[in-house]
Amino acid sequence: MKRRKFLRSTGQLGIGLAVVGCAPEISEQTDQTATSKPSGSIAICTWGFKDGNRIAGEALDAGESALDAAIKGVSHEEENIANNSVGKGGRPDREGNVTLDACVMDSNGNAGSVVYVQNITNVAALARKVMEETPHVILAGDGAEQFAYEQEFQKEELLTPESKEDYEEWLKESEYKPIINIENHDTIGMLTMDKNGDIAGACTTSGLAYKMKGRVGDSPIIGSGLYIDNEVGGAAGTGLGEEILKQVGSFLIVELMRNGMSPQKACEEAVMRTVRKAESVKDFQVCYIAMNKAGETGSYSIHQHFSRMEYRGGVNQRIESDYHIKAEES
Numbered sequence: 001m002k003r004r005k006f007l008r009s010t011g012q013l014g015i016g017l018a019v020v021g022c023a024p025e026i027s028e029q030t031d032q033t034a035t036s037k038p039s040g041s042i043a044i045c046t047w048g049f050k051d052g053n054r055i056a057g058e059a060l061d062a063g064e065s066a067l068d069a070a071i072k073g074v075s076h077e078e079e080n081i082a083n084n085s086v087g088k089g090g091r092p093d094r095e096g097n098v099t100l101d102a103c104v105m106d107s108n109g110n111a112g113s114v115v116y117v118q119n120i121t122n123v124a125a126l127a128r129k130v131m132e133e134t135p136h137v138i139l140a141g142d143g144a145e146q147f148a149y150e151q152e153f154q155k156e157e158l159l160t161p162e163s164k165e166d167y168e169e170w171l172k173e174s175e176y177k178p179i180i181n182i183e184n185h186d187t188i189g190m191l192t193m194d195k196n197g198d199i200a201g202a203c204t205t206s207g208l209a210y211k212m213k214g215r216v217g218d219s220p221i222i223g224s225g226l227y228i229d230n231e232v233g234g235a236a237g238t239g240l241g242e243e244i245l246k247q248v249g250s251f252l253i254v255e256l257m258r259n260g261m262s263p264q265k266a267c268e269e270a271v272m273r274t275v276r277k278a279e280s281v282k283d284f285q286v287c288y289i290a291m292n293k294a295g296e297t298g299s300y301s302i303h304q305h306f307s308r309m310e311y312r313g314g315v316n317q318r319i320e321s322d323y324h325i326k327a328e329e330s
């Protein structure tokens, strides 16, 4: 069945939303923040997804749009079965089903998202199809999967022998407790700026390992796992999705940048919202990356060991992130 293409008006709103209760400070760039003119061809992503980030950066250098590059970069990681927290090879829920979440935003403020998708590897590309081919923003579960087949995505087994083996090991104790290291937090959130200086982004994950059936985290939720405003910049989150959702973290960061904060300071403030509100942050991780319209970048987390990949000027490097709980340093 052929779907009618749904065209949107993408007029610039030009409205600066103030975040209630936030008192942003105008800050200098910290040494965590790379500075540059708005040169374009910048890709940053959460964690150490170096190949995906390089692929996105090279696509930008070749003149591809920010959205094309972001999808290309994260698709590589979705297809890479060596990582077990994104796409094929992702860890399953506690019943053994791999369910994927993803979202994308383009430079015109359009957004697409899919949640609880089974049997489809490239869910970021599928989220893009939701954005471009339907009148909706989010499709879930069976509906998203059915739409994927209509868009000629292939059905695939997402549970690899390695993830299955880990799952069977986990079943012996069946204890679920969010932990702070990257073992079960490893979403790829990517922000890209193309040669025109336009910004887009994508976020894709299998979510928390051994999550409850039906659980959806922050990653596919526009404003939480990802937010882009091409007038200001973009942000993406990773870590315990429940905590990111409660702060609408990525939207918060973009609004803080709109009000004058550097990407680094905005990431710090978003993390500190969680730190101030949670009873204890000992047992979970929250991390953000951000980029503004000037091509400045930043990242911050509660705990040590978060990093971002950053591609600019043809160089793809891993930047260790600053973090809140310094006592963890050994």
Ligand code: ASP
Pocket (backbone or CB within 6 Å): 085, 184, 185, 186, 187, 205, 206, 207, 208, 216, 217, 218, 219, 237, 238, 239, 240, 241, 242
């Ligand atoms: N934020 C993701 C979630 O809660 C997990 C992650 O970042 O690895 O689903």
